[in-house]
Amino acid sequence: MTAPLLEVRDLVKHFTVRGAGLIGLGRRVVRAVDGVSFTIDEGETLGLVGESGCGKSTLARTILFLEEPTRGEILFQGQPLTAERVRELRRRAQMVFQDPYLSLPPRMKVRGIVGDPLQIHGLARGQALADRVARLLIDVGLKPDDAYKYPHELSGGQRQRVGIARALAVQPSLIIADEAVSSLDVSVQAQILNLLKDLQERHRLAYLFVSHDLGVVKYMSHRIAVMYLGQIVEMTTTAELHRHPLNPYTRALLSAIPSIHGKGRRRVQLQGEPPDPGNPPPGCKFHPRCPIAQSICEKEEPALKEWVPGHLVACHFALEASEELGAVGPESAAQVTP
Ligand SMILES: Nc1ncnc2c1ncn2[C@@H]1O[C@H](COP(=O)(O)OP(=O)(O)OP(=O)(O)O)[C@@H](O)[C@H]1O
Ligand SMILES: [Mg+2]
Incomplete structure (x- = not known):
């Protein structure tokens, strides 16, 4: 068996911040990412979903060493990543950001934006560089002439295509897309999502696809990890998660999505805001908002366990839920298209 493309083992990222404590100003630890483990295979999309502030971006940034991990291990093609091997990783794994307007340098023409990574990594120059940039622009649905434009001369969707071309330039095997379509209109979102799917097939790319929008994540992902307050609370295939x-x-997240298939599913209202990751509640971190919480949930934190084959859940009542839903394993959901 070959190693997964990316393996994250018990990754932790805590921020120490100054804040008002009980006795005047003190230091507080924000547990942005608090023990996260998962794998992504070559050509696979893992969706990462959760409410604002649950640690998705911090997890994405820590994987690329844009934040130094507090603890934990990151392996790329089975090799542990260390701070020294970051340069290699930065080529093999690229990031696509939420707001292409803010993430593209405004005074640089598209040809510089897309060509720079090729030069920095010493992969092309001169005519070969110009040819490669033109091919990349065509690849993402732009025209070779767009190379001579500035970001402000492009629409939001075109700018995101430039962001994707820049990421693709160095032929990565993993792209981390952090809210890549969240700032775009719905019709443009669909075009960009389809472009990402198309590029995945052509280049056998793997994606870590981060979004607060479970509808978008379901459309894009082979598997989904649901995050709450720095931890993964459920992870399985998209079809199984849906079923x-x-x-x-x-x-609760699922019942918030308008769906023609949602008939008969009991709607669960998600009330209030997630707790402060600098001061999480004891026991299960979701218990203050959970409709089925019992006294054990206030005291004991549930571990992430495989309740049915291929389906990991952190909940004291996962077994009851699986019996109620008739879950017998991922096979039962094999014919469902999300
Ligand atoms: N540099 C930092 N210093 C201190 N706290 C931080 C820092 N970066 C993030 N945090 C905190 O870590 C937690 C997770 O933030 P993060 O941005 O990773 O969440 P997110 O899931 O990406 O949210 P969103 O959906 O809004 O993008 C938040 O409580 C945030 O305030
Ligand atoms: Mg974020």
């Missing part, structure tokens, strides 16, 4: 959501938090 048998075993964590009450996932069920």
Whole structure:
């Protein structure tokens, strides 16, 4: 068996911030990412979903060493990543950001934006560089002439295509897309999502696809990890998650999506805001908002466990949920298209 493309083992990222404590100003630890483990295979999309502030961007940034991990291991093609091997990783794994307007240098023409990574990594120059940039622009649905434009001369969707071309330039095997379509109009979102899917097939790319929008994540992902307050609380295939959501938090997120297939599913209202990751509640971190919480949930934190084959859940009542939903394993959901 070959190693997964990316393996994250028990990754932790804590921020120490100054804040008002009980006795005047003190230091507080924000547990942005608090023990996260997962794998992504070559050519696979893992969706990462959760409410604002649950740690998605911090996790994405820590994987690329844009933030130094507090603890944990990151392996790329089975090799542990260390701070020294970051340069190599930065080529093999690229990031596509939320707001292409803010993430593209405004005074640089498209040809510089897309060509720079090729020069920096010593992959092309001169005519070969110009040819490669033109090919990349065509690849993402732009025209070779767009190379001579500035970001402000392009639409939001075109700018995001430039962001994608820049990421693709160095032929990565993994792209981390952090809210890549969140700032775009719905019709443009669909075009960019389809472009990403198309590029995945052509280049056998793997994606870590980060979004607060479970509808978008479902459309894009082979598997989904649901994050709550720095931790993964459920992870399985997209079809299985849709058919048998075993964590009450996932069920609440799912029932918030308008769906023609949603008939008969009991709607679970998600009330209030997530707690402060600098001061999380004891026990299960979701218990203050959970519709089925019992006293054990206030005291004991549930571990992420494989309740049915290929389906990981952190909930004391996952077994009850799986019986209620008739979940017998991922096979039962094999014919479902998300
Ligand atoms: N540099 C930092 N210093 C201190 N706290 C931080 C820092 N970066 C993030 N945080 C905190 O870590 C937590 C997770 O933030 P993060 O941006 O990763 O969440 P997110 O899931 O990406 O949210 P969103 O959906 O809004 O993008 C938040 O409480 C945030 O305030
Ligand atoms: Mg974010």
